[in-house]
Amino acid sequence: MRAAFRRGDWFEGPGPVRASAVRELLLAGAAAEAERLLRLRLRGVTITGTLDLAETVVAGTLRLHDCRLEQAPCLDGASLGALELQGCELPGVSAAGLTTGWKCEISGCHVTGPIDLYSASIGGSLHLENSRLTGRGERRGEAALQLLCATVGGDIQAGTGLCVDGCTDLRDTSVRGTVVLKRARLINPDGKALNAKRLHVGGDLNCRGGLVAEGTVDLRDAQVGGGVLFEAASITSGSGPAVWAHGMTVGAEFNCCDGFTAHGRVSISSVTVRSRICFQDAVVDVPPGKPAITCCRSTASEFALAPREAIRGTVDLSHTRLTLLRGVPDAWPEATRLEGVVYDSLLPRLPAAQRLPLLAKDPEGFTPQPYEQLAAVYRLHGHDADARTVLLAQQRHRRTTLAWPGRVWSGIQDLTVGYGYRPLRAVWWLCAIMLSGILVFTRWPPQAIEPGKSPQFQAAIYTFDLVLPLVDFGQEAAFRPRGGLQWAAVVLVCLGWLLATTAAAGANRMLRRS
Incomplete structure (x- = not known):
């Protein structure tokens, strides 16, 4: 083994090797042959005793391939050029504070105790592929693989074949790669x-x-x-x-x-x-x-x-800031929190009616912000009709949270002008009310208050006088309905005021939003 070490060759042998002999060779610094690096390479040997290199400085590398170590090596605070364990069997590795100038490799190994690399400093990469770690640590609450507070100058290759029975602890570790x-x-x-x-x-x-x-x-x-x-x-x-x-x-x-x-x-x-x-x-x-x-x-x-x-x-997703929110509404779960979410775009592009069910899935109940946000995005991309559809749905959902008087008034606003987002409804309601009044008063005209002095009765103008608040064409003051016609006039006046009030409320809502 000493001769192989001097030449930088592999030493292979079925017999056991004392850990103290390995330590002696590494620390003696025996001169290698010219132009060869200082390195100890063992293959297929059994190392008896504890390989104790704690607090030592080894200028070269230690490579153990297909070896069996009876005791866990102690490398706490050691400094090596590189450490390479491949295909080895060992009861653990204690290497807290280990420093390597190059790589640290524990690959293809079966380790029945913890690997402790606490606060290690590895100049190159750390390789752990194809290793099986079947033991758990006991000191300091150690994990099976302890890499706490370590520094790795390259990559940590701990993928293919690595199996860790216990916690893998990488807390507060810095990996450059x-x-x-x-x-x-x-x-x-x-x-x-x-x-x-x-x-x-x-x-x-x-x-x-x-x-x-x-x-x-x-x-x-x-x-x-x-x-x-x-x-x-x-x-x-x-x-x-x-x-x-x-x-x-x-x-x-x-x-x-x-x-x-x-x-x-x-x-x-x-x-x-x-x-x-x-x-x-x-x-x-x-x-x-x-x-x-x-x-x-x-x-x-x-x-x-x-x-x-x-x-x-x-x-x-509450109170999250996104540029793009992507997803088909049907793919979202039945309970979704979107309160406070802000986004600039939605994909795929869908009409508002297909996205509205998602906004009603908040398990906490109605919240206005998701509707406002969706409407703002539609408006930003030039889809004003979709924006109005969303805001109308917002008011309808809000109605379910009100006391019964508020629900009644809210329902009237929805029916008449769609909360201001369907203004043409007011025109159609006005036309329907006017037509009804004209038909009634054409068939049963009211009596003049002062016969001979009153202007000629016009059913359309008289209906306008009743239906439109603050408008006076002189017909209402000149004619007085009696009996059932009086109730018809009262209904028209009330409908006119109701339509005007709801239209004003809707217009005010629209102006505030603008």
Whole structure:
């Protein structure tokens, strides 16, 4: 082994190797042959005892391939050029405060205890592919994979084949590159499968392509310079949310689409997403009436909702600021909170009548702002008729919240002038009232008050005098109906005042809005 180390060659042998001998070689700094790097490479050996390199400085690299370690190596505070464990079996790795000038690789390994990389500083990438971690930590509440407060100068490649039985803890860790978790299995059904609070990632958080997480994926207050990608991922939570990302900042898209499945709520309130938040072709499975997607007080360029299966729970977008809101109304769940949502455009382009049912799905009851916002968008894009349809629906919905006198008066305004949004109704009502009066008074003209002095009776002008308030053509004062005609005149006067009052109220509402 010493000779192979000096030459920089692989040492292979079926016999055991003492951990103390490995330590001695690494720390002795034996001179390598000319132009060769200082490196110890072992393949297929069993290392007995504890490999203790705590607080040591090793200028070269340590590479162990297909080795078996009887005890968990202790690398706490150690400094190595690189650490490479491939296809090894070991009862854990204790490497808190480890520093590597290049990469750290623990791939294809079976680890029956925790991997502790607390506060590690890795100059290059961290590789964890195809490893099985079947143990849970006990010290400091450690997870099965502890990467708390670490710094990674490259990527974290923890995707294909990685299986972690326990929590994967990336809290307060800074990764200059991308975090790849696609096709990984993170199993912690009683808690958090991935705890990445305050994680900082320069590139993407790539969980697409078959990530399976049993437990909560916690991304609260994380910052991702690229996208958060959950396409085709499957996340099943216990009692908490499936995805928990309050306060997150994302430089590109937040994609929970294209086969994404969550058994539990997706809670992403107070997030800032530079591109879109997408739930197209997704499944969010929660019991009826429970929160399914919560995206309150957030900011995004686009929010798209077109799930693969109908969402039985509640979608809450209250007080969110969007540029584009995308989704067919039929795809939205029966309970949707849109209070305070502000957006500039809607896709697909649909008439107002098809979007109105969505506004009536708020489980808290009537709120005016969603109607005002939808009408404003239609008006902004030149669809004034659709805007009036929305505002008319708003008043009708509001009517259901009033006491019975208010409901009566509101219903009269709707019937006569459509709350001011259907002004032609007033014209048709006026024509109908006038025609009725003319027919009645032509058939049964009233008597003159002063025969011989009164002007010639004109049924149309007399009806105008009765129906139009504040208008006097002299006919009403000159003729006095009697008997049943008197009641007909009273009805016409009342109808005239009622029509004028409702028209004035509608006009006032329109002028205030303008």
